[in-house]
Amino acid sequence: MPLVRRISNFIFGSSCLGCGLFTEKLDPWLCPSCREELISLGKEPFFPQEDVVCLYTMNSLTRRLVHALKYHHMPGLASYLVKQSAACRGREVFMWFDLLKKPFLLIPIPLSSSRYRERGYNQTEKIAFALASHLEGVVFHGVVRRSFSESQTKLSVEERKRNVAGVFELKKKIPEGRSTCIIIDDVYTTGATTKACSYALLQENKLDVKICTLLFEKPVSAKLDLVADHDVEWD
Ligand SMILES: [Zn+2]
Numbered sequence: 079m080p081l082v083r084r085i086s087n088f089i090f091g092s093s094c095l096g097c098g099l100f101t102e103k104l105d106p107w108l109c110p111s112c113r114e115e116l117i118s119l120g121k122e123p124f125f126p127q128e129d130v131v132c133l134y135t136m137n138s139l140t141r142r143l144v145h146a147l148k149y150h151h152m153p154g155l156a157s158y159l160v161k162q163s164a165a166c167r168g169r170e171v172f173m174w175f176d177l178l179k180k181p182f183l184l185i186p187i188p189l190s191s192s193r194y195r196e197r198g199y200n201q202t203e204k205i206a207f208a209l210a211s212h213l214e215g216v217v218f219h220g221v222v223r224r225s226f227s228e229s230q231t232k233l234s235v236e237e238r239k240r241n242v243a244g245v246f247e248l249k250k251k252i253p254e255g256r257s258t259c260i261i262i263d264d265v266y267t268t269g270a271t272t273k274a275c276s277y278a279l280l281q282e283n284k285l286d287v288k289i290c291t292l293l294f295e296k297p298v299s300a301k302l303d304l305v306a307d308h309d310v311e312w313d
Pocket residue numbers: 094095096097098099108109110111112113
């Protein structure tokens with residue numbers, strides 16, 4: 079837990095990240111009621127496409143938790159969310175992965191260097207390490223993000239997909255014997271970002287590529303697409 083939150087809790091008491099309730103019964107992020115809700119949501123992963131699994135669907139609770147993971151300096155929420163999800167041993171997503179050829183290479187979507195400096199960590203890397211501890215896999219840092227300066231706000235979904243296609247580059251050789259790659263991201267909406275990363279991986283390699291994200295969000299607006307795909311601020 080970050081120091082600021084610890085001090086705040088000491089002075090003001092602890093509040094649940096889900097509902098804001100002040101209670102001594104936090105775990106340490108959620109009150110018992112919100113925790114129960116999260117566990118229930120974690121039992122219902124969503125598969126938007128054949129090769130894509132999202133550990134949670136978006137509701138007010140999961141949205142708040144991922145927002146805190148990204149913007150309130152709470153990297154510990156990544157392992158917390160993975161632990162409550164169906165990616166743990168014996169659960170649905172774990173069994174889905176268990177059918178694939180091991181060992182896995184888990185590839186977090188990289189942040190831009192400026193965003194990394196500002197945040198101090200990459201939330202998708204935290205998610206990848208949390209998943210690696212449950213699955214038989216290692217985290218691979220061989221993909222880099224090229225700079226992406228053109229404004230995307232006025233483009234259509236199709237135009238954005240085309241523009242983002244070349245945004246990732248494979249900088250290191252895929253280690254021998256790794257044929258299954260799992261691309262890790264925080265939110266899946268149109269899938270443009272993860273598909274672009276997949277494209278970079280498949281240029282020179284024969285790989286089975288899967289995608290795993292914490293959340294699925296319906297692409298209801300261009301703004302949400304942009305937030306999810308290009309890591310801009312999320313209101
Ligand atoms: Zn609560």
